[in-house]
Amino acid sequence: MIGRAALIAVAFAISAVAIPRASWCGVSASGALSIEATLEPDHVAPGEEATLTVQIRSAGLNLPDVGVPPLPGVAVQRAGTAQNFSMVQGRVERTSTTVYRLIPRTEGVVTVPPLRVSVGRDHAETAPLTLTVSRASAPRGTAPRPPRGGATAPAGTPEVFVKATVDRPRVYWNQQIVLSLKLYSRVDIIGDVDWKAPSTTGFWTEGLGPPRQRRVTLNGVEYAMMEIPTALFPTRTGTLTIGSAQMRFRVARVIQPPDPWSMLAIPEVVPQDMSLTSDPIKITVDPLPPRPPPGFQGAVGDFSMALHVDGPTARAGEPILARATIRGTGNVSTIRDPEIRAAGAARQYVAGTSTRLDRSGDRLIGERETDIAFVADDPGAVVILPVRFAWFDPEARRYRSQSSDSAKVQVLPGNLTESLAGRPTPGAPVPAAPRRARGPFGRLTLDPPGGSAALVGFSVLAYAAAVATARARRRQHRDPRFVRMQSLDSLIARDLARAKALVAQKEPARAAVLAESALRAGAGYRFNVDVAGLPRAEMFGKLRARGAQESGIAALESLFESLEGIAYAPPETRSADAKAAIRAVSDKLGRYRRDLAR
C-alpha cells in the first residue's frame, strides 16, 4: 500500500517537473521566496498575443527581479510591472507582478524556460511553460476569463483582434464595395485608436463617416467593436488586392493583486500598447457587359435622374436655368454630367455643378446637380431637349437609361429686344435684293464635264504624238543615208525643175549643164562619195570603187555624153533632146533615191 502511494507520489513529482504547464509556482526551501508564472492563453494563432504574468513574492525587504530570455520566433514585450508591499503581524512581504506580451510569428510550440529568482540562499524557479501556436482553434485548458457583462468567454477566444471584411468579393468595374475594418476588444481601450488605412491601389476610395462603435457577441462572447467603413470603387478590371490595415491602440490590462488583503484589494491597471494588422483581401473585378446604350458614360450603381427648368416663361436676354439632378447609390463624384441642350437659345453657359454625398449609411449615396443657363436673344420659344442618362445596374446586371421630357419655355420680349425693335442694328449688313432674272444655270456636282475630260485627253495625246514625231524626225536627220536621200530629193525638186524651166525658156545648153551637175551630185549621194570637180574617168573609178556596177556606170556615161552633146548641138535640135535627157536624168536620180530608201 505504501509502495503504491509512493509510486503515485513519484509519478506526480515527475509529471510536475517534466511536463510543461501553463502555470507554475516555485517556492524556495525556506518558503520565504516564491515565483509564479502564468501564461494566458496557452494556445494562440500566429500574430496573436499571449500574456505571461510573473509574480514574485518575497518575505523581507529584498525583492528580486526576473527577466524572460529571448524566445525563438516570439516577440517578447514587457508590458509593465506592479509592486506591492504588506506587513502582517510584523512580517514584511513584498510582491511584484510583471506582465509580458508574447507574440509568436509562426506556428509551433514555444517553450518558456524556467524563470529563476534568488535572494541570499533562497532560490525559486518556475517550471517550463508551453505556448501552442496554431491557426486551428483548439483551446485547451486555459482558465476562463472572468465574465464580462455577464458573458463567459470561452477558452482561447482572443481579447483583441482586428478583422477586415468586404461586402462582396466579386464586383463589376466601378461597382461599390464596402470595406469594413473592425476592431473587436474584450478589454478597455485607452484613448483613441490610431489606424493606418490599407493600400487600395486600383480603387476610388470614399470614406463612410467616422468610426462606429457598438457591442457585438461573437461565439457567445461579448465584444466592444469599432468599425471603420470605407466605400471602394474599382477603377480597373482583374484581380485587385486591398492591403493590410494597421491599428495601434493602448489597452488597460487589469492585474489582480496577489494578496487580496493588500492595498485594500484594489486591482492594478497596467496600460499596454498593442498593434494589430488585418489580412489583405483579394477582389475580382469584372468588366461591364458589352453594347452599352447611347449616352452611357461609365456610371455604375442605382440612380435616377430629374430635370428641372426655372419656369414656363423667361425674358429675352435673361438666362433660363435648367438643372439635371442625378441621385443614387454609387460613385456619384465621378459621374459625368448629362448633356443638356436647348433649341432656340442663342447662347448657353455652364452655370455650375455640385455634388453632395451622404456618408452616414452603410453605402455611399449621393446627388449630383448640373446647371446650364440658356439665353435667348429674341422672343419666341426655347425648348429644353430631353436629357438622357444611362448607367449600369450591377444588381440587375444590365444597363438602364432614363430620359426626361422636353420642356418648353416661352421667351417674352426683353428690355434689350424692345428697345431695338423696329430699327436695324447699326453696322449690321443688309441682305442683298432678289434677282429679277433666272440663271445662270450650272451643275452642283464637282464631277468633270465630259468635254473637258476629252479635251485634256486629246491635249495630252496630241502633245505626246507631236513630241514623238519630232523626236523621230530628229533621229532621221541624224542618219547620213537619210540626209543623202533628202539631198537627192532636193536635186530632183530643185535642180531638175530648174533645168526643165530652162528648156522651156529655149535655153537647152544651160539646162543640160545644170542636169549634168545634178547627175554628178546625185551619183555622189548615191554611192556616198564626193565626185564634184573630178574628171569623168576618175569619177567613174571612184564610183566603181564604191560598188557601182559596170552597167550603171555605162548608163551614167551615156547620160553624160548625151548631155554634153546637147550643150554643143545646133539650137534647133537641142530642145527635144534636152527634154528627153533631163527626163532620163530624173529617172536616174529617182532610181538612186529608191536605192537609198531600201
Add this chain to the structure above:
Amino acid sequence: MTVARRVRLALATLALAVPLAAAGRAGDTVTVAEKVTTDARADAAALYHAGSDALSRGDTGRAVAFLLAAQRIDPRARDIRANLAIAQARAEDVQGAAGRERVSPPPGIALSPEEAWWVAALIALAGALVGGLAALRRAGRGLFVFGTVALALGVLSWGTLLLRAREEQRHPEAVVVVPVLEVGPAPDEQPRSPYLLGGGEDVRLGRTHGDLVEIRVSGNAIGWARRSGLWRVADAARYTPAESR
C-alpha cells in the same frame, strides 16, 4: 515611213484615244440614280432666292445650304456672296463662335467647278498645241518649254479638280439644317460625349448606318448624326420651290 505617214498614224491614234479617255469616267462610282439627281443643271437664282427667303425667316441652316449651292454655280455673284456671309455670320452668332475666322475666296479668281474644269482643260490644250507645234516645226526651244509648262499646269489643275471631285463623291459637303444636331457614337461604338453642331455648320459626310451618317470635320470623323438634320450641298436644288413643284 515618211513623216506625213507618221503624222497620219498619230492623228488616227488620237481619234481613237479621245473617246476612250472620255469613257474613262465610266469607272466612277456614281450610280445612275445619283446622276439623275445631281447632274441636272440647277438655277443659281432659284437657289439664291430660296437662301434669301430662309435667311429672312431666320432659318440660317437652310440659308447657308441654299447659298452655298448657289455659290457653286455663280461664285462671283456679289449678292450670293453677301447673303451667304450674313447667313454664316448669324449661324456663328447662334453657335457662340462669332470670333471664328472664316476664309472666303478672293472675288477675282472665283470660278465655278464647271468653269474650273474647262479652264484647266483649255490651258492643257493650249499648252499641247504650242508645245507640239514647236516640236514639229523646230521652233525656238523657249516656245516648246512654254507649251510644255502650260500643258503640265493644265493637267495638274485638272488632276487637282479630279481629286476634289473624288473627295466630294466619297465625303460630300453638307450643311446642318436643324438648330442643334447631336453627333454621337454609333450604336456599336464605345460611348463618349456627344458633340453638338449648330445650324449652318459646314461638314462632310461619310459612311451611313441606318438613319445615321458619319460626320467628318477637317478630315476626321467626329461621330454619327441623323441624316434628316443635314442637307448635302449638291442636293440643295431639290429643296428649292421650283424643284418642289
